[in-house]
Structures are given as C-alpha cells and as structure tokens.
Amino acid sequence: MHRMKAGLFKWYRGWTMVAMGIVMVMLSVGSVVYGYSIYLTPVSKELGLARETANVGIVFQHIGSALLAPVIGRILDFVKVRTVVAFCGLALGAGLIGLGFGDALWAKAVLLVLPLSLGLAGAGAVASYVLVARWFKVHRGRAMTIVAFGQSAASVIVAPLIAMLIEEFGWREALLIQGIFVGAAMLLIAAGLVDRPAEGEHEPLGKAVPVPEADLHDKGEIGHPLTLRQIASSPVFWMLAAIVSATLAVVQASIASLVPLATGRGISLVQATTLLSMLGISGIFGKTVLAIVADRFQRITLITVAIAIIMCFTLSLTVDAGFAGLAASSLMAGMAIGGFFPMYSALLADVFGAHSLGTTEGLVAPAISLSSAGAIYLAGVTYDVSGDYRLTFLIFSAILLGALVLSATVRLFGNLHEVRPKPV
Incomplete structure (x- = not known):
C-alpha cells in the first residue's frame, strides 16, 4: 500500500466529469427507459395497438442493449x-x-434496437462509469454513486418534461423536440469531456489515504485493456457476473410485479403505485448515504449487505402484511437497490482496471438483460400456476441466497486487486 498526496490543482476536474456524467445518465435513461413508458399510451391509442403488442417494443430495446453493450x-x-x-x-x-x-x-x-440502444450505453451509464473510473481511484465509489443520481434525476426532471411536451404538442412533435435537444446536449457534453487527468493532476485527498498497489500503476490508458480471453478466464469475473445478473434480475422482476401483487391483495391502485415512489425516494437516500461511506468499506462487503437487504425484501413479500408492511419493505429495499449498480461498477473497475472497465461492463450487460427477461417471465409463469406471487418471491429469495453465497466466496479471494489478470 502507498499513500497518495493531494493534487496541485485547486479544483479537480474529475468532479466536472462526474457532473457531466450525471447529465448523460439523466438524458439517456430519461429518454429511453422513462420515455418509453410515457409515450406508450398515446402511441398505442393513435396507432391502435394492443398493450401486449406495444410492450414488445421494450423487449426489442433490451435485445439491442444486450447485443450492443459488449461492442x-x-x-x-x-x-x-x-x-x-x-x-x-x-x-x-x-x-x-x-x-x-x-x-x-x-x-x-429497428430504431429501438439500434440508435436508442446505442445511446443508452454509449452516451449513458456505461460511458459515464468508464470515464469516472479513470479519474478516481481512492474516491471511485463516491464518484460513481454520485453519477448514479442521474437515474433519479431522469424520473424527477426528464419524465415530467416529456409528459408536458406530449400534452402541449402531441407525441410526434414531442419526439422531434426531444430528439433535437438530446442530440445537441450530448454534443455539447462530449466537447467538454476529458479522458484522464493531465500529467501532475492528482485526485485531492485531504489527508493521505492508502491506495492499493495495483491502482498506482493503473493510469486508465486507452488502447491497452485486458483481452477478452484474459477477462473470461478469470473465475472472479464469472462469479461477479453471476452475482450482479442474479441480483439485478430479481430486482427488475420484483419491481415489475410489485403493483400487481399489491392490488391482488386488495390494495388500491393509487396506494400500490406509491410503493414505486417509495422505492425511488429511498433509493435517493441510499445513494446519499453510500456517497459518504462508499470508500470506507470493501466494495464486496457493501454489495453483500445490499443483497441481504434485498433478500429480506423478497421474503417479506411472501407474507400479506398489508399496505404498511409493503411500504416498510419498499423503503428498506430502495436504499439497497439505489447503491447496488454503482458499487458493482466500481468493484469491476477495482478488479479489472479502469482501462478495461468498458469491456468488462459490456460483457456483463448481456447476462443482466437475459437474466432479467427470464426473471420477469418466471414471475408470470409462477403466478399463473399458483394464483399469487408467494411462490415467485420464494424462488427469488432462493436466487438471492445463492448470490449471497457467491459473494461470500468472492471474499475468500482476499484482496481482489491481487487477482487482476496481468496485461499482455
């Protein structure tokens, strides 16, 4: 372990990159993820589409992301x-x-599979995390967690603006205005992006902070990442990929099933939809707390704790505790879900290097997309078989238990920096 000294620059430009990353995530997630749900009703009504047919569009977008993210x-x-x-x-x-x-x-x-999927990955979270990982070593967890606030901002800022545009001009004109604005904004942001710190520009630390030996030599250089074979031959990569894909699959399927579960237990639709808001609000709180503590604990420890909390959430959904019980569970789960994504990205950067984060994130993405689609399908099948969601969430809890065991196994490797494959 070595100790890094504070940099010579009064303002560290890495934080400017973080701010730009927030806007990138906000615009991409808001336009694709939240935008689809907002445009769904007016588009279906005008084109005479059944809801089942209209929902196929988001499946195409997931396929596009799974295919393009590795590239x-x-x-x-x-x-x-x-x-x-x-x-x-x-x-x-x-x-x-x-x-x-x-x-x-x-x-x-075709547009959902290609350009929108390209934008979601190449001008959104993946690109933002790759950029931030090159600028931060000691405060990497904090920086990535702050970038993740862009997802929350998408629901608070972008989604209402899209709705206002549709009400004012109609959905076709709203898409035109939105497309022009997003394209222009991304060009302006791109013009200000800088890939890595300049010579002599160091991450300011205040007090001297220990930095892993492996990170001292990781300059996040472009063009010298690990090979696909090196990454794929690492057992730690496959274990982390399994942990992440299993957890996020359960999270996405649980969120998709939460409202119908609540209404099926006699809770009104209005109350049921507030559960999603509770997940979002507690997610913001969770990210805020994580931004403070993210770099004080081992990332695999924080990931393990998050999985344990999410498993408590899925187990609680097997019991009918009324609206109060669902609300308490949602508030608890939101905090864990909000910080999971940036933590796993930071861990991948720690283990495989900032210079290989794009490749590593891209290889994990298809597993996340496919497992999420499978979990959502499983939720529908188990509901049809049993008539409620208890069996569904028992299975989800078992999946998360497996992820917990894997997480504990990863910890047996000790310092994960030391298992990083060596560049050729």
Whole structure:
C-alpha cells in the first residue's frame, strides 16, 4: 500500500466529469427507459395497438442493449470517451426523431434496437462509469454513486418534461423536440469531456489515504485493456457476473410485479403505485448515504449487505402484511437497490482496471438483460400456476441466497486487486 498526496490543482476536474456524467445518465435513461413508458399510451391509442403488442417494443430495446453493450464497452477501452459519446448521443437524438415519423412498426423496432440502444450505453451509464473510473481511484465509489443520481434525476426532471411536451404538442412533435435537444446536449457534453487527468493532476485527498498497489500503476490508458480471453478466464469475473445478473434480475422482476401483487391483495391502485415512489425516494437516500461511506468499506462487503437487504425484501413479500408492511419493505429495499449498480461498477473497475472497465461492463450487460427477461417471465409463469406471487418471491429469495453465497466466496479471494489478470 502507498499513500497518495493531494493534487496541485485547486479544483479537480474529475468532479466536472462526474457532473457531466450525471447529465448523460439523466438524458439517456430519461429518454429511453422513462420515455418509453410515457409515450406508450398515446402511441398505442393513435396507432391502435394492443398493450401486449406495444410492450414488445421494450423487449426489442433490451435485445439491442444486450447485443450492443459488449461492442460499445470494448470500443470505449480503445477510443476516446468524448468520441463515443458524441456519436452515440447523436444516434440517440436521431432515433428519437425517427420514432415520430411514420407508422411502420418494423421501422420503430429497428430504431429501438439500434440508435436508442446505442445511446443508452454509449452516451449513458456505461460511458459515464468508464470515464469516472479513470479519474478516481481512492474516491471511485463516491464518484460513481454520485453519477448514479442521474437515474433519479431522469424520473424527477426528464419524465415530467416529456409528459408536458406530449400534452402541449402531441407525441410526434414531442419526439422531434426531444430528439433535437438530446442530440445537441450530448454534443455539447462530449466537447467538454476529458479522458484522464493531465500529467501532475492528482485526485485531492485531504489527508493521505492508502491506495492499493495495483491502482498506482493503473493510469486508465486507452488502447491497452485486458483481452477478452484474459477477462473470461478469470473465475472472479464469472462469479461477479453471476452475482450482479442474479441480483439485478430479481430486482427488475420484483419491481415489475410489485403493483400487481399489491392490488391482488386488495390494495388500491393509487396506494400500490406509491410503493414505486417509495422505492425511488429511498433509493435517493441510499445513494446519499453510500456517497459518504462508499470508500470506507470493501466494495464486496457493501454489495453483500445490499443483497441481504434485498433478500429480506423478497421474503417479506411472501407474507400479506398489508399496505404498511409493503411500504416498510419498499423503503428498506430502495436504499439497497439505489447503491447496488454503482458499487458493482466500481468493484469491476477495482478488479479489472479502469482501462478495461468498458469491456468488462459490456460483457456483463448481456447476462443482466437475459437474466432479467427470464426473471420477469418466471414471475408470470409462477403466478399463473399458483394464483399469487408467494411462490415467485420464494424462488427469488432462493436466487438471492445463492448470490449471497457467491459473494461470500468472492471474499475468500482476499484482496481482489491481487487477482487482476496481468496485461499482455
């Protein structure tokens, strides 16, 4: 272990990169994830689509993300982030504009699979985390957690603006306005992105903070990432991929099932939807706490605690405790869910290096997409078989128990920096 000294710059530009990352995540997640749900009703009504047919669109988008994330991730390790963000940001803007023209469903499916999926990865969370990981070593967990606030900002800022545009101008014109704005904003952001600190520019620490030996030599250089074979041959990679994909699959399927579970137990639709708001609000609180403590504990420890809390949430859903019980469980789970994504990204950067984070994130992404789709399908099947969601959440709890065991096993490797594959 060595100790790093405070940098010579009064303002560390890494925090500027964090601020830009927040905006990138906010615009990409708000436009694709929240935007789809907001446009769903007016588009379905005008085009005469059944809800089942309309919902297929989000499946196409998930397929696009699963196919393109590994490619975008690998490119980010060889090409400047600003170049990738500019291209993918323009693709996102053009895709949004294109969705507003014509009625052909095949054309809209192509736009969801290609430009919107490109924008979500290459101008959103993956690109932001890759950038921030290169600027931060000691405060990496805090910086990545702050970037994750962009997801919360998407629901608070972008979603209402989209709704206002639709009410004022209609959904086609709203997509045109949104596409132009998002494309232009991404270009402006890309122009200000800097891939890594300048020579002599160090992360300010205040007091001297211990830094792992492996990170001292990890300069986040472009063009020298680990090979796909090196990453894939690491047992730690597969264990972390299994932990992350299992946990996020259960999280996404649980959120999708929460409202129907509540209404099926006699809770009104209005009360049931407030449970989602509680998840979001407690998620913001969880990120705030995590931003303070993220770099004071081992990341695998924080991930293990988060999984344990989420498992308590799924177990609680097997018992009918009324609205009060569901509300308490949702508030508890939201805090853990809010910090899970940035923590696992920070851990991947720690283990495989900031210079290989794009590749590593890209390889994990298809596992997350496929397992999430499988978990959501499983929830529907088990409900049809049993008539309620108790069996569903018992299975989800068992899956999370497996993730906990894997997490504990990863801890047996000791210092995860020491198991990082060596560059060739």
